[in-house]
Amino acid sequence: xxxxxxxxxVMEEDSFYRRNLINCLSxxxxxxxxxxxxxxxxxxxxxxxxxxxxxxxxxxxxxxFRPHTVKRDTLENILQTGFFTxxxxxxxxxxxxxWTAANWEGSEFEGTGLxxxxxxxxxxxxxxxxxVQLGCSLVETQTLQVNQTVLLIANVDHxxxxxxxxxxxxxxxxxxxxxxxxxxxxxxxxxxxLGRLAYPKPGILPAKF
Amino acid sequence: xxxxxxxxxVMEEDSFYRRNLINCLSxxxxxxxxxxxxxxxxxxxxxxxxxxxxxxxxxxxxxxFRPHTVKRDTLENILQTGFFTxxxxxxxxxxxxxWTAANWEGSEFEGTGLxxxxxxxxxxxxxxxxxVQLGCSLVETQTLQVNQTVLLIANVDHxxxxxxxxxxxxxxxxxxxxxxxxxxxxxxxxxxxLGRLAYPKPGILPAKF
Numbered sequence: 001x002x003x004x005x006x007x008x009x010v011m012e013e014d015s016f017y018r019r020n021l022i023n024c025l026s027x028x029x030x031x032x033x034x035x036x037x038x039x040x041x042x043x044x045x046x047x048x049x050x051x052x053x054x055x056x057x058x059x060x061x062x063x064x065f066r067p068h069t070v071k072r073d074t075l076e077n078i079l080q081t082g083f084f085t086x087x088x089x090x091x092x093x094x095x096x097x098x099w100t101a102a103n104w105e106g107s108e109f110e111g112t113g114l115x116x117x118x119x120x121x122x123x124x125x126x127x128x129x130x131x132v133q134l135g136c137s138l139v140e141t142q143t144l145q146v147n148q149t150v151l152l153i154a155n156v157d158h159x160x161x162x163x164x165x166x167x168x169x170x171x172x173x174x175x176x177x178x179x180x181x182x183x184x185x186x187x188x189x190x191x192x193x194l195g196r197l198a199y200p201k202p203g204i205l206p207a208k209f
Numbered sequence: 210x211x212x213x214x215x216x217x218x219v220m221e222e223d224s225f226y227r228r229n230l231i232n233c234l235s236x237x238x239x240x241x242x243x244x245x246x247x248x249x250x251x252x253x254x255x256x257x258x259x260x261x262x263x264x265x266x267x268x269x270x271x272x273x274f275r276p277h278t279v280k281r282d283t284l285e286n287i288l289q290t291g292f293f294t295x296x297x298x299x300x301x302x303x304x305x306x307x308w309t310a311a312n313w314e315g316s317e318f319e320g321t322g323l324x325x326x327x328x329x330x331x332x333x334x335x336x337x338x339x340x341v342q343l344g345c346s347l348v349e350t351q352t353l354q355v356n357q358t359v360l361l362i363a364n365v366d367h368x369x370x371x372x373x374x375x376x377x378x379x380x381x382x383x384x385x386x387x388x389x390x391x392x393x394x395x396x397x398x399x400x401x402x403l404g405r406l407a408y409p410k411p412g413i414l415p416a417k418f
Contacts, residue, residue, distance in 0.1 A: 017379035170226035
């Protein structure tokens with residue numbers, strides 16, 4: 001049986017219920033910890049599920065920042081300094097990753113015990129023990145008129161990948177890396193591979209390879 | 210051991226290798242089949258991994274369309290008619306979902322054998338047997354100057370969810386629904402739950418609930 005809501009019906013649900021539902025509709029989401037450091041040298045770490053691929057040549061990533069009346073340290077630090085890191089989450093620290101979203105007074109690294117790593121002279125902190133770490137620099141931001149969401153676009157200046165998860169064709173084995181994915185607001189998963197599929201052509205169902 | 214690339218080094222990799230690598234960097238991505246119908250009544254179906262949540266009140270989704278020199282039926286159909294559907298993929302038809310990306314002459318529904326479903330007078334076709342189906346209408350598009358990617362924003366007018374995967378708090382159990390997630394360009398997975406975590410507060414590591 002399928003449950004059906006029209007727009008009017010979903011708007012009549014209570015806001016907690018609707019927020020859970022709407023946040024689950026797109027399916028599994030990428031999960032990254034964004035590391036920043038403000039001009040005073042205070043580091044910050046926060047979980048984001050709205051990071052996506054914008055281009056491969058040159059490599060570009062996009063991040064959506066929801067409008068908030070509360071403070072948005074991550075966005076402000078990036079606008080102030082120009083730099084941030086993206087770090088995959090793995091099961092050994094997925095609780096700490098979620099915990100970085102608490103309302104800490106100082107640095108989330110200090111609060112949660114996650115270890116900051118500085119390398120190659122990059123301004124923002126990486127998360128030590130993350131198997132995929134990107135060092136990124138701000139290109140531009142755009143504010144969406146529809147609801148004041150901010151779309152931030154950035155260059156990928158540094159890529160660090162645990163070699164155990166790097167295949168000879170450049171793709172990453174996220175199962176081996178143990179990358180975590182998130183659904184809704186608070187639910188975490190690892191992936192279980194169904195298969196890689198051949199380049200699709202009419203007339204023949206793509207085979208696993 | 211971690212492999213490290215600077216931007217210059219990653220640009221020296223061959224384009225196939227770089228494309229695989231860059232497409233894997235954000236982690237697991239949501240997977241949806243987008244169903245459309247052009248003004249002549251020809252249906253279209255295509256896989257997208259760039260669908261994300263933009264707002265809950267009212268519910269809004271965003272989709273990124275990469276710039277292509279090839280034809281972009283999905284985007285053109287939406288701009289022409291104003292309507293489309295989003296449909297979760299499950300393991301029983303993940304190969305057909307991938308196959309919809311082949312260069313079909315007629316409708317991808319006909320080519321792949323996936324069954325189109327019309328209901329509640331909605332203009333665009335849903336994918337029958339998809340456990341989460343959304344009927345959406347165009348709000349606006351923005352072109353990103355950086356690389357001509359098109360960001361499309363849409364209302365969610367209809368939500369259909371298999372009741373077996375709908376929890377009492379409004380969240381969806383994607384493991385039970387068997388929603389598929391994609392990594393890179395061609396690799397498909399289901400999720401294996403680590404846990405849901407309590408609302409994060411300083412001083413106490415969030416517990417599973």
